[in-house]
Amino acid sequence: MLSINFKPATVTILTDPVRQFHFDYAGRLIGHFNHGDHYRVGLDGSILFKSSNQDAEDRYLPMSDVEYWWKEWGREWEDWRKIPEAAWKIAEFDVEPFPVSEFLNRIILFLKNIGFVHQQFLKIWGRIPILPPEFYQSVIANFTVGCSYDDCTFCTFYKDRPFQIKNIETLNDHLNEISEFFGEGLSARRDIFIGEANALASPNRRFIFLMEELQDWISEMKSLHPKFRVNRIGSFLDGFTGHLKDVEEWKMIRQSGLTDIAIGIESGSEELLKGVGKPYDPEIIILMVNRIKEAGFTLQLIFLLGLGGKQFRDSHFESSVAMIGRFNLTPEDRVQLSLFNPAISTGDYPFKGDLLSMDELDLEYTRWKSALNGLEKGISARKYPTQFFIV
Ligand code: SF4
Structure with missing residues (x-):
């Protein structure tokens, strides 16, 4: 069963205890933990990879890997939308109830607009x-x-x-x-x-x-x-x-x-x-x-x-x-x-x-x-x- 935690500032979706996605309330991915590996996602779409191997250096993923992961994650998130609301394990921490389907729509919409979002980032901050x-x-x-x-x-x-x-x-x-x-x-x-x-x-x-x-x-x-x-x-x-x-x-x-x-x-x-x-x-x-x-x-x-x-x-x-x-x-x-x-x-x-x-x-x-x-x-x-x- 997938779990979704609505917290005051962020939303976390856990596919199992060692695999999690962290989003903001606009549906923007902030970070992904996968069995100790950590993918930190920037506002410009760059991904900083921190390996579970303590000896490995942090590194930015090359563009080909970034595109690969956005596609993979996007496919997985689309699959989440097929899961009925009642099948989710929902936890709300000090927030009003929030429909899971609405939040999943936000992350898919955000993903569809990601090219535009990254252009906006460059326009605002360079x-x-x-x-x-x-x-x-x-x-x-x-x-x-x-x-x-x-x-x-x-x-x-x-x-x-x-x-x-x-x-x-x-x-x-x-x-x-x-x-x-x-x-x-x-x-x-x-x-x-x-x-x-x-x-x-x-x-x-x-x-x-x-x-x-x-x-x-x-x-x-x-x-x-x-x-x-x-x-x-x-x-x-x-x-x-x-x-x-x-x-x-x-x-x-x-x-x-x-x-x-x-x-x-x-x-x-x-x-x-x-x-x-x-x-x-x-x-x-x-x-x-x-x-x-x-x-x-x-x-x-x-x-x-x-x-x-x-x-x-x-x-x-x-x-x-x-x-x-x-x-x-x-x-x-x-x-x-x-x-x-x-x-x-x-x-x-x-x-x-x-x-x-x-x-x-x-x-x-x-x-x-x-x-x-x-x-x-x-x-x-x-x-x-x-x-x-x-x-
Ligand atoms: S050039 Fe400017 S930004 Fe760079 S180290 Fe010197 S004071 Fe800092």
């Missing part, structure tokens, strides 16, 4: 090059486009778009497109991420105006979709503009509803940062981070292991650990350790001939993690594989 891990599968609301700096030699994420800050009108158009895109599926999303690379580079007044618009939109969405909740609202910050705000300004931004900030610090070595085109003064970063903490934010601090190759391996490690030791972090903050990827560096990256191998990067990860544990400040450090994520 290519999303990076997100902080805590905001995977959130609602992405872009206050800005691109990166206001865009000169780091290890990063080509936003080279295809000039930096722009949205005005109220263009933000509202964007938010309206987002509501139409998600429909009832919005309820499956619990967080909002404000993109793109550094929306917080916007002047304070403009950012707060845009936050007010976002808050109005959230209230409207909650009245339309009572199951919609927002737990956190996050954004990226760069060190070039972040240190210009004082604690009072950060508190105003916190009061506007922003809860989380992710900062690509990369390294505590001033020499290395200058060498790769991201010339921060580490003292300014420490001041900035501690001001932001004082204002009450949760932080994700991103460091890039392997940056500067073997030449900088030790000085990058030592200065970064020393810097992290001076941050006033709290248990909910995270240090995200990402691994240098030469494929996304520019032609000007100066250490192209001095790369760490994957094994050496793994050793670096172990070394950084144990040094951060050794600080005895309860710092939570994790690997941040920036190239594999699902929106």
